[in-house]
Amino acid sequence: MTTVPPAVARARFAAFVSRALREARSRGMTDTDIKAATGIPPSTFHRWQTTEGGLPRWEKVAAFCAGLDIPTSAAAAALGISDRTREPEPEPTEDPDLRRLGRILRDPAVPESEKQAIRHTIRMLSRATRTEAGD
Incomplete structure (x- = not known):
């Protein structure tokens, strides 16, 4: 690993x-929409566009990717980290x-x-959910 x-x-x-921001804006998203989708404030993702400061925390990067429907592997590749070195996603x-x-049930x-x-x-609800999902 390099x-x-x-x-x-x-x-x-x-x-x-x-x-990522250019693609989001081409879909009509504003900074407010991006914040709502990702939970990341515009000041943070605008700072990320610069090369100043430290590297971002992985959970913020993962939230940014999830909100914009971008694979986290793309962010990991940009940061030069692999699945083995990346911080684990929280449970x-x-x-x-x-x-x-x-x-x-334990009482x-x-x-x-x-x-x-x-x-x-619980069993009935589980069966109903699987049936609706087409399982």
């Missing part, structure tokens, strides 16, 4: 961001309702009949 000097990575990433946050159901004080009803409902 390590890319930081100055080169910044220059390549700046070009990547400029292309998705578990839904609080699912955590609550898990606590109820020895909850009657078994209530647990069975919860499991049955």
